[in-house]
Amino acid sequence: MKIAGVIVEYNPFHNGHLYHLNETRKVTSADVVVAVMSGSFLQRGEPALVDKWSRTRMALQNGVDIVIELPYVYATQKAEIFAKGAISLLSSIGVDELCFGSESGSIHEFQNTIAFVDSHEKEYNERIKYFMSEGNNYPKATSLAFQSLQGHEDVLDLSQPNNILGFQYVRAIHAQNAPIRPTTILRTKAGYHDQELTDTKIASATGIRNELLSKGSPLESIQAYVPEPTYNELQQYKETYSTFHGWHKLYHLLRYKLLTASPVKLASIYEAEEGLENRLITMAKTAPTFQDFMVAVKTKRYTWTRIQRFALHILTETTKDEMRPALEDRAPYLRLLGMSGVGRSYLNEIKNSLPVPLVSNINQFHHPxxxxxxxxxQVYALGFTGKHQEEFLMKEYKTSPIIL
Amino acid sequence: MKIAGVIVEYNPFHNGHLYHLNETRKVTSADVVVAVMSGSFLQRGEPALVDKWSRTRMALQNGVDIVIELPYVYATQKAEIFAKGAISLLSSIGVDELCFGSESGSIHEFQNTIAFVDSHEKEYNERIKYFMSEGNNYPKATSLAFQSLQGHEDVLDLSQPNNILGFQYVRAIHAQNAPIRPTTILRTKAGYHDQELTDTKIASATGIRNELLSKGSPLESIQAYVPEPTYNELQQYKETYSTFHGWHKLYHLLRYKLLTASPVKLASIYEAEEGLENRLITMAKTAPTFQDFMVAVKTKRYTWTRIQRFALHILTETTKDEMRPALEDRAPYLRLLGMSGVGRSYLNEIKNSLPVPLVSNINQFHHPxxxxxxxxxQVYALGFTGKHQEEFLMKEYKTSPIIL
Structure with missing residues (x-):
């Protein structure tokens, strides 16, 4: 039996994701497709547009067999740690093949790049430092360092976001000696960050989110870009909650925390760095919206994502101490969010030989x-109003995994 | 020249306050009346219904000559510390006579009671401990201890809230050797905590607040109970902000803080006591409103006010370390909120001989x-919406005192 893995956020699930999923099955001839999916908060330091249960249903309805939650401590991290957590989960659940989308589309470029970086590690790190000292932020410095070193080898364009992620996936597979074969699919059309809906079928998740969150925009405006099950799910979601989740729902809490917290206390928060916390405190005093706040805080030295993740950890009060184990360790349990019939059979088959516990109900398992x-x-729940807060938490604590 | 002092919250200013003010002038023959007034948060651990600037205008329009702010570190404390701060301010500004309302109405009862308590201090404290060990909360135990000791002396009923405050005022005058003569006026009609409007002219501030905060209740319903300037002020306030301030405006922030804070961190907050913080955290998880929260947290051991004050210090992140100086020290500055022409002349006369700085703009003076x-x-401001947040803070930082 062939098991394929994908690493996703599905925020929300769209036609590009469906293409990736179908290609994954085709390329790998998989019998079972496992998705490791972020939960309530995402890699860019944002709350998920729709909750994890809704996104799990979208995944299952579009062909995923098993959805495993990527814990917050990995899901809200830079690519390297995000990848480490996700790969360790796929490895634990017995995935044979990882299939990821990239701007490159050639797995050889990934392998070559890793070999190149490994053999130039010292110079590479020195150049990163140099480019950072020139005032570049980390991702930019990494990309510049890499460009400045490479000759005519067949290597990756590491300025592309999905190439960066893929690079870290393949690196994590190597580092963990995971028995997973990586493959990649060329991403089609919409760029990762493209903000506008320009194509009739494929649009970026960012573009779809912007459309969904813009006032007065009807749900129909994104209908062409998402599979029918997603559309139905979004429609039901909007009927129930009237709006979607986002930083706009939680900024007042972040602001309140920044206005009352002392810089000393903030310094213990993960991603705090000398001076940055003071900057956030100062800007929170006057910025009325999250967008205003981010624009005010942003400097050349820090990427938008870096600041947003720090803001998220302040919001959720996540400390450096708390995050430390995630930087070192493999994911210690598999939290099952949902499964298809096929997924269920597979899990029944392997459940007694899993290297880590399979957790269906988080009330029955303890881990930091x-x-x-x-x-x-609890914080994500505060983005809902009234009884929906409790409903979400009930789902979180008391629902069994979704079975399709 | 005769200077009289009053200690007030004016939340909001009503006919009972006007009566007290007029009687104060009559009894003391004062040329100048100084009010020490709580700012944004009040002794019972609540946000003020209307902001301090509006309440300052009410005070001036009804005959107060000088309004001095009682700092948060005194204003949100039990009677003893509240009194210490207020008396030290009145003493600093040169008040000759303090006139307070009480359920007793006889200053001799206050003097007798203090003499009695001083001469029975050891027994008194032992009995308080005893009654607390029986499961009574502190105020109740104090009152029981006192009752159990007293013979037929002409002493106070210390179960009455204004008697308790007055008792602490007179005690603070003694303790500080303040050259202030205390007098008291019998409070008329409405009890301190009376919740309903039963009389045509005098109603308690609590009753008025409840009426103002109840949905659909027109402003006219409280018109008979407040002087015209108050009514106009409230009318303008409501037109500007649509609603009044209260815990209902800030509970979502308290809840968020409780849901993300660790018990260890909460233990450093002022008024934290073993176990109580855990109780608050647990109840915040499910209580959708502040009222629900308080009812859930309330036990026989703690008074409603005690819990509310702790909740307030959590909300404002006020620590034990931060409060310590207030427990020991006299108020270190006089913050002027407003003055009449008469008040202004008086301040001009004495400003060079004041024992502590007179602060008109808090941006020009530094103190912990x-x-x-x-x-x-900043936290109080979050109870306003949109641009009103900034407007309030502008007033707080940049407005000169109100001059009538």
């Missing part, structure tokens, strides 16, 4: 990562 | 108490 998970989900 | 003040006012 789940303490973090409970807290951050 | 003002750091606290700034932070708690």
């Amino acid at each position: 990562f789940l303490t973090t998970e409970r807290r951050v989900n | 108490f003002l750091t606290t003040e700034r932070r708690v006012n």
Whole structure:
């Protein structure tokens, strides 16, 4: 039996994701497709547009067999740690092949790049430092360092976001000696960050989110870009909650925290760095919206994502101490969010030989990562109004995995 | 020249306050009346219904000559510390006579009671401990201890809230050797905590607040109970902000803080006591409103006010370390909120001989108490919506005192 893995956020699931999923099945001839998916908060330091249960349903309805949650402590990290957590979960659940989308589309470029970086590690790190000292932020410095070193080898364009992620996936597979074969699919059309809906079928998740969050925009405006099950799910979601989640729902809490917290306390928060916390405190005093706040805080030295992740950890009160184990360790449990019939059979088959516990109900398993998970989900819940807060938390604590 | 002092909250200013003010002038033959007034947060651990600037205008329009702000570090404390701060301010500004309302109405009862308590201090404290060990909360135990000791002396009923405050005022005058003569006026009609409007002219501030905060209740319903300037002020306030301030405006922030804070961090907050913080965290998880929260947290051991004050210090992130100086020290500055022409002349006359600085603009004076003040006012501001937040803070930082 062939098991393929994908690493996703599905925020929300769109036609590009469906293409990737279908190609994954085709390329790998997989019998079972496992998705490791972020939960309430995403890699860019944002709350998920729709909750994890809704996104799990979208995944299952579009062909995923098993959805495993990527814990917050990995999901909200830079590519390297995000990848480490995700790969360790795929490895634990017995995935044979990882299939990721990239701007490159050639797995050889990934392999070559890793070999190149490994053999130039010292110079590479020195150049990163040099480019950072020139005032570049980390991702930019990494990309410049890499460009400045490479000759005519067949290597990656590491300024592309999906190439960066893929690069870290393949690196994590090597580092963990995971028995997973990586393959990649060329991403089609819309760029990762493209903000506008320009094509009739494929649009970036960012573009779709912007459309969904813009006032007065009807749901129909994104209908062409998402599979029918996603559309139905979004429609039901909007009927229930009237709006979608986002920083706009939680900024007042971040602001309040920044206005009352002392810089000393903020310094213990993960991603705090000398001076940055003071900057956030100062800007929170006057910025009325999250967008205003981010624009005010942004400097050349820090990427938008870096600041947004720090803001998220302040919001969720996630400390450096709490994050430390995630930087070192493999993911210590598999939290099952949902499964298809096929997924269920597979899990029944392997459940007694899994190297880590399979957790269906987080009330029945204890781990420090789940303490973090409970807290951050309490915060996510505050983005809902009235009884929906409790409903979400009930789902979080008491629902069995979704079975399709 | 005769200077009289009053200690007030004016939340809001009503006919009972006007009566007290007029009687104060009559009894003391004062040329100048100085009010020490709480700012954004009040002794019972609540946000003020209308902001301090509006309440200052009410005070001036009804005959007060000088309004001095009682700093948060005194204003949100039990009677003893509240009194210490207020008396030290009145003493600094040169008040000759303090006139307070009480359920007793006889200053001799206050003097007798203090003499009695002083001469029975050891027994008194032992009995308080005893009654607390029986499961009574502190105020109740104090009252029981006192009752159990007293013979037929002409002493106070210390179960009455204004008697308790007055008792602490007179005690503070003694303790500080303040050259202030205390007098008291019998309070008329409405009890301190009376919740309903039963009389055509005098109603308690609590009753008026409840009426103002109840949905659909027209402003006219309280018109009979407040002087015309108050009514006009409230009318304008409501037109500007649509609603009044209260815990209902800030509970979502308290809840968020409780849901993300660790018990260890909460233990450093002022008024934290073993176990109580855990109780608050647990109840915040499910209580959708502040009222629900308080009812859930309330036990026989703690008074409603005690819990509310702790909740307030959590909300404003006020620590034990931060409060310590207030427990020991006299108020270190006089913050002027407003003055009449008469008040202005008096201040011009004495300003060079004041024992502490007179602060008109808090941006031009530095003190740890003002750091606290700034932070708690940032929190109070979050109870306003949109641009009103900034407007309030502008008033707080940039407005000169109100001159009538």
